[in-house]
Each structure stands twice: as C-alpha cells, then as structure tokens.
Amino acid sequence: MYAYDQFDRALVHQRVAQFRDQVSRRLSGRLSEEQFRPLRLMNGLYLQLHAYMLRVAIPYGTLSARQLRGLAGIARRFDRGYGHFTTRQNIQYNWIALEDAPDALAALAEVDMHAIQTSGNCIRNVTSDPFAGVAADEVEDARVWAEIVRQWSTLHPEFSFLPRKFKIAVSAAADDRAALRIHDIGLRLFRNDDNEAGFEVMAGGGLGRTPRLARTIRDFLPTAELLPYLESVLRVYNQHGRRDNIYKARIKILVDALGVEAFRDEVEADYAAGRCDAFALPAEEERRIRAMFAPPAYPALPAETPRDRAADPAFDDWVKANVVPHRVVGYAIAVISLKPVGGIPGDASADQMDAVADLAERYSFGEIRVTHTQNLILPHVAQRDLYALWQALTAHGLASANYGRASDIIACPGLDYCSLANARSIPVAQRIAERLAAGGREREAGTLGIKISGCINACGHHHVGDIGLLGVEKNGAEAYQMTLGGDAGDRAALGAIVGRAFSAEEVTDAVETVIDVYLARRVNGERLAETVRRIGLGPFKERLYGTDEGGKDRP
Amino acid sequence: MSEAATLKAITANRLTDGAVVYLADGGAWRETLRGCRLAQSAEECAAMEEVARWAASSNLVVGPYAIDVTMDDAGAARPASLREAIRIEGPTVRPDLGRAEG
Numbered sequence: 001m002y003a004y005d006q007f008d009r010a011l012v013h014q015r016v017a018q019f020r021d022q023v024s025r026r027l028s029g030r031l032s033e034e035q036f037r038p039l040r041l042m043n044g045l046y047l048q049l050h051a052y053m054l055r056v057a058i059p060y061g062t063l064s065a066r067q068l069r070g071l072a073g074i075a076r077r078f079d080r081g082y083g084h085f086t087t088r089q090n091i092q093y094n095w096i097a098l099e100d101a102p103d104a105l106a107a108l109a110e111v112d113m114h115a116i117q118t119s120g121n122c123i124r125n126v127t128s129d130p131f132a133g134v135a136a137d138e139v140e141d142a143r144v145w146a147e148i149v150r151q152w153s154t155l156h157p158e159f160s161f162l163p164r165k166f167k168i169a170v171s172a173a174a175d176d177r178a179a180l181r182i183h184d185i186g187l188r189l190f191r192n193d194d195n196e197a198g199f200e201v202m203a204g205g206g207l208g209r210t211p212r213l214a215r216t217i218r219d220f221l222p223t224a225e226l227l228p229y230l231e232s233v234l235r236v237y238n239q240h241g242r243r244d245n246i247y248k249a250r251i252k253i254l255v256d257a258l259g260v261e262a263f264r265d266e267v268e269a270d271y272a273a274g275r276c277d278a279f280a281l282p283a284e285e286e287r288r289i290r291a292m293f294a295p296p297a298y299p300a301l302p303a304e305t306p307r308d309r310a311a312d313p314a315f316d317d318w319v320k321a322n323v324v325p326h327r328v329v330g331y332a333i334a335v336i337s338l339k340p341v342g343g344i345p346g347d348a349s350a351d352q353m354d355a356v357a358d359l360a361e362r363y364s365f366g367e368i369r370v371t372h373t374q375n376l377i378l379p380h381v382a383q384r385d386l387y388a389l390w391q392a393l394t395a396h397g398l399a400s401a402n403y404g405r406a407s408d409i410i411a412c413p414g415l416d417y418c419s420l421a422n423a424r425s426i427p428v429a430q431r432i433a434e435r436l437a438a439g440g441r442e443r444e445a446g447t448l449g450i451k452i453s454g455c456i457n458a459c460g461h462h463h464v465g466d467i468g469l470l471g472v473e474k475n476g477a478e479a480y481q482m483t484l485g486g487d488a489g490d491r492a493a494l495g496a497i498v499g500r501a502f503s504a505e506e507v508t509d510a511v512e513t514v515i516d517v518y519l520a521r522r523v524n525g526e527r528l529a530e531t532v533r534r535i536g537l538g539p540f541k542e543r544l545y546g547t548d549e550g551g552k553d554r555p
Numbered sequence: 556m557s558e559a560a561t562l563k564a565i566t567a568n569r570l571t572d573g574a575v576v577y578l579a580d581g582g583a584w585r586e587t588l589r590g591c592r593l594a595q596s597a598e599e600c601a602a603m604e605e606v607a608r609w610a611a612s613s614n615l616v617v618g619p620y621a622i623d624v625t626m627d628d629a630g631a632a633r634p635a636s637l638r639e640a641i642r643i644e645g646p647t648v649r650p651d652l653g654r655a656e657g
Contacts, residue, residue: 025573027571030615049642051573088568093654097572147610310577344648416646424641426648 001062001367002147002292004112011155012109015116021104027099042122042160044115045101049419053380054096055118056108060146060170061089061370062130065357068368070111072353078104083353085338085346087410087461088167089127089370090118094417116139116154121162123153123234127169129177130371133293134379136327139189141198141293142172145226148281148289149187159234163241164249166234167206168327173463179372181205181213181492184251184466185233189223198222203233203263204255207458210492212252215260217267229267229274230475235276236266268355296365296380301330304383315390318401323386332383334364336376336393337400337408341437342430345411346374355396363389373410375403406442406450406515407433410461411497414454414471415478421454423471423504431508441515448528450511451486464488466528467514469507480507484514485532493529498537499545513543562624563594564632565607566642568615575642576616582606584616586654588632588643593624 004012019039026036044055056071063071071091075083078100079093086092096104101365116122126146133141149168153159159166171178172189180186186202198220205214221229237251240258255263270276281485306323309316324333336356339345360368360378363385369377381389393399400407409432412418414425429452436442451465462468468483480502483495502510517540518528526534541547565578576584577591583593594600600621607619623635634640645653 027614033611033617047568047573050575050645051568099571274620415641424647430648476636
C-alpha cells in the first residue's frame with residue numbers, strides 16, 4: 001500500500017499546524033464563524049446535531065493495522081469510544097470538541113492520516129473497489145490509479161473552490177464494486193482489443209435530489225492521458241457549473257443541461273487545446289507509485305477447503321456468505337461485517353478496531369479495507385487460517401454471516417446524528433434486519449441490497465438499493481418512501497417509487513411484503529432489481545397497497 | 556404566535572465543544588432545558604434571540620435558534636419536535652451516550 005514520503009508527512013503536519021492556528025483564532029474570536037466555517041470544512045469538521053463531527057479520509061478504503069489502531073486511539077481519546085465507517089470508505093467521529101480537533105488531527109498525522117478535503121467544494125476522497133489488488137476479475141490493482149488521482153487532487157489550486165463537492169471512483173474489475181455510475185466521475189480500467197490499458201470515463205453521476213447515472217464521455221482513454229483529461233473535465237465543470245443554487249451545482253446538472261454530447265465536446269475541445277499536457281504523469285512516477293502496491297510475498301499454499309465447515313454450521317454459513325475468492329491460490333478475501341443484526345450499521349468500537357488491527361497483522365499482512373457498504377475486509381487471508389480468524393471475529397461480535405444479504409443494510413446516520421435528516425434510519429435498519437434474520441427470509445432471499453437514507457441527500461444510497469427507503473417527515477412524524485429496483489453495479493439503475501410513504505410502524509412489514517413477492521416471483525435466482533425490471537412494480541404495489549395505484553397520500 | 560402560546564426556548568451549540576445548550580437566565584447557557592428561559596410571547600422570544608445573537612458574536616455559542624417547547628405533566632419543559640428531543644437526549648440508538656433529562 002502507499003507509504004508516505006517526507007513530503008507527504010510535511011504536508012499533513014503543516015496542515016495540522018495551520019488548522020491549530022485557525023482554531024485558536026476562532027476560539028479567541030479573531031475569526032468569526034462565517035470566516036472559520038469554510039476553513040474547518042476543508043479539514044472535514046462539521047457541526048452536527050450533538051457536537052462537531054470529524055470525517056477522516058481513508059484513501060480508497062485502504063488502511064494498515066497501525067493506522068486502524070490510530071483510529072481506535074482517537075475514538076478513545078477524543079470521542080466516545082467508537083467510530084462510524086461511511087459510504088465513501090471514510091470514518092466519522094461524532095463527538096469531537098473543537099478545542100480538541102487540532103490534537104486529533106495531530107494524532108492522525110502521526111499515522112499518516114488526515115481529514116483534508118473530506119468536506120467542502122473540492123475533490124473528495126477517491127474511492128475504489130474494496131477488493132482491488134486481490135480480486136480474481138481484476139485487470140490490475142485499481143488503487144494505483146486511485147492513489148495517482150488522490151495526489152493530483154489534493155490541494156489542487158485550481159479546483160479548491162468548485163461549484164460543489166466532487167466525487168471520483170476507480171475500478172479495474174469486470175464487476176463494478178465501486179458504484180462508478182453514481183459518481184461525478186467514474187473510471188473503469190480495462191484492456192482493449194490491442195491489450196492496451198485505458199479507462200472508460202463516465203461523468204455526471206450522483207444521487208440526492210436529482211439522481212443521475214453517469215454517462216460515458218470517453219470509451220477508451222489511454223492510462224497515460226488520465227491526469228490531463230481529468231484536468232479538462234474539471235476545468236469545464238469549474239467554468240460552467242452553476243454557482244447560484246447549491247441544489248443545481250453538481251456536474252450531473254451540467255451534463256443534463258448541456259446534454260452529454262455537448263458536454264463531451266466541451267471536454268474534448270479543452271483537452272485537444274493541449275493546455276493540460278504538462279500534467280501528464282511521468283512514467284517513472286507511475287512506476288514509483290505502482291511499486292507501492294506490489295502484492296505481499298504470499299507463501300505458496302495449496303488450494304484448501306477450510307476445515308471444520310461440516311463440523312461447524314455457523315462457520316460454514318460465514319464462509320458461504322463472507323468469504324470471497326482470491327486471485328492467488330490458497331488465499332481468500334474475508335469480509336468483516338459491521339452489521340450485526342440489531343446493531344448500528346457501520347459502527348465499530350475502539351476495542352473492535354484494535355481487534356481487527358491485531359487480526360490483520362496475524363492473518364492479512366497487516367492490511368484492512370473499508371467498503372462503501374460500511375463493512376471491513378481482510379484482503380489476504382490464507383484459507384487455512386479462516387477458521388481461527390472466524391473464531392476470533394466471533395469473540396468480538398464481528399462474525400455476522402450476512403455480507404451482501406438482507407441484513408447487510410446500508411444506513412446513513414440519519415436523524416439520530418445528522419442535522420440534515422428528516423427521519424431516523426438506524427432503528428429502521430435494526431427492525432428490518434431483526435425481522436428478516438429471524439424469519440428465515442434473509443437466507444432464502446440471498447443477495448439483496450436494502451439501503452436507507454434519512455433525507456434526500458441520499459448518503460445511504462437508497463436510490464440504488466434493490467429496496468430503498470427514504471426518510472421523510474409527514475405531518476410531524478417520521479415516514480419512509482420506498483423505491484424498488486435500484487442497482488449500484490454494472491447494470492446500474494435508479495429505483496422507482498412504489499407509492500405513498502410508510503410510517504415507522506408500517507415499514508418493516510412493507511419490506512417483508514416486498515421480499516415475499518420477490519421470493520414468489522423470482523426466476524433463476526435473479527436479484528430483486530432484475531425481478532422488478534422483468535415484472536414491473538405492479539405486483540409489489542398490489543400487495544403493499546391492495547391496489548395497483550400505489551396508495552394515495554392523505555392530505 | 557397566539558395567546559395560548561407555544562413556549563419557545565433558544566438552543567445553540569457551544570463553540571468550544573459543540574455541546575447542545577439552552578439559553579438560561581443572565582445570559583448563561585446550560586445543557587438542560589430545566590430552568591432555561593422560556594418565551595411566552597413574540598416579544599420575549601425576540602429579546603432572547605437578541606441575547607443569543609450577542610452570545611454568538613461573543614464566541615460562546617454557534618448557530619442559535621428558537622425551538623418550540625411544551626410542558627409535560629410534571630411541569631418540566633420538553634422539546635416539541637423529535638429532532639430537538641434527539642438533540643437533548645442523544646442518539647435514540649445509543650441510550651448509553653445520552654443525557655439524563657429526567
């Protein structure tokens with residue numbers, strides 16, 4: 001994984017010193033809140049419902065054991081003993097004091113981490129496939145390019161005051177596990193018929209009030225041209241993106257307004273003018289970064305069926321659900337679920353973080369990944385170690401066998417934590433997970449994505465869930481609007497609203513009803529999103545509302 | 556605001572640590588609604604908002620605003636909205652982290 005050099009370390013330490021001075025001036029009143037707010041946002045510090053919230057960058061979700069211990073230490077020292085892993089592969093702390101924030105950032109800097117550009121109108125954390133470097137279906141390690149884009153975008157002087165936030169995702173696999181189509185820019189690395197490596201460049205994706213799937217603006221961009229081309233995309237956005245209305249300021253609005261052909265023409269014209277050629281990455285720099293992602297020296301092992309599967313049904317369940325094939329014989333990718341049924345999706349205690357760090361050192365060459373589905377990964381586990389790993393995870397409440405299943409719910413923090421929310425999302429996730437796990441429906445349903453957002457900003461990705469729930473306020477009470485048929489992968493799709501919103505009391509039954517219809521109507525093990533594509537919403541509406549019309553909202 | 560008035564309190568986040576606070580007498584800010592100032596009229600509310608604005612510009616608190624408050628059967632002030640109840644009591648899913656607002 002990438003290792004900081006002296007320059008990187010100097011940068012984060014200088015940033016801490018700069019922020020420490022800014023905080024001091026804010027506390028003494030030499031800076032007003034209006035002056036300070038954009039400065040604190042550029043260091044990922046929000047003011048939320050209960051306290052300040054700090055969002056720490058975890059570049060493309062990759063962490064060393066030492067860094068994860070550092071995050072645990074921050075949870076203990078500066079927060080309330082836990083953290084929350086997010087849908088952009090970052091971590092959030094909910095109880096940070098402003099006067100402690102510089103010390104917290106200093107502690108991060110000690111483990112080569114920071115909170116730079118995790119908020120504000122700039123390029124945010126570059127996210128990637130959580131199985132990068134170890135997946136069987138990968139062309140090459142996508143994180144090489146995620147790191148290159150990260151360095152290019154960090155403190156980029158031209159793109160630090162964009163019309164709005166900007167999110168980039170990179171994948172190099174046949175299977176899109178990075179949700180490329182819902183990003184401002186999605187980059188899919190592949191090899192063309194001449195075996196040259198290049199990117200399909202997609203632009204204009206995003207969720208929120210106006211969800212859009214990204215459109216392909218370049219079918220094949222040779223990898224050496226990536227940075228100059230990105231420069232051109234950002235220049236066009238920076239120049240033409242709206243600044244008069246924050247709800248119309250994302251690049252997806254611009255792509256819509258111009259039309260994808262006209263937008264592409266603008267980008268290609270800027271690119272052809274050659275102003276950005278100077279940004280092309282020198283070959284030796286690409287080699288230097290690529291070398292950091294050399295795979296670990298895996299001891300050669302034979303393929304092995306993990307022992308004890310027959311003897312231990314719980315272990316067998318976990319292997320079936322949470323263990324993914326690795327590209328190296330004898331190894332496996334292990335998913336550590338942060339979705340215990342009835343627990344808080346994506347949260348981990350400081351003790352659990354330390355435990356995972358220890359297990360990573362023991363079983364995964366010291367490396368951990370964070371997924372955008374709010375789980376953790378140990379990417380380099382020997383198959384012969386899976387049973388011991390599972391036993392250790394069980395002891396720490398980290399062995400839920402539910403990866404990708406109905407109780408592996410993505411839920412934003414919602415009204416329990418977030419000042420933007422209309423409704424709570426976590427208790428809804430808890431009740432649904434409990435119901436589906438208890439009744440056996442979870443097992444029957446197999447792979448199923450339930451995604452819950454507490455407001456239209458859609459941090460819970462509800463638009464791209466097989467079942468999506470959007471928290472709204474109806475007559476002073478929490479209610480949940482359901483969408484069906486969303487998909488974040490290669491067959492990306494936005495869910496369609498089924499009808500009137502459900503109350504908090506009704507929503508668990510409603511989700512169960514949808515799954516009943518799905519189980520009755522699916523063919524050939526298709527995903528729920530495919531069933532919806534095939535049979536439409538009618539059968540679901542019929543069962544949910546007793547009518548084809550989706551129920552009428554009471555005035 | 557009608558005569559059968561909704562009571563109002565002023566809330567904000569404390570600058571130093573972001574804690575949720577409520578305007579009490581003498582310009583003090585406390586972490587409880589108990590004993591905080593309650594406005595029964597638009598004029599009173601405006602006066603409290605003025606005090607709050609001063610507190611914000613004096614770097615005591617950030618982002619003050621008025622909230623609706625009701626009195627429960629025991630005569631204690633309670634926030635009228637779920638959002639404000641969560642702000643005062645902490646996340647509903649972590650009762651161990653909340654404040655005892657009994």
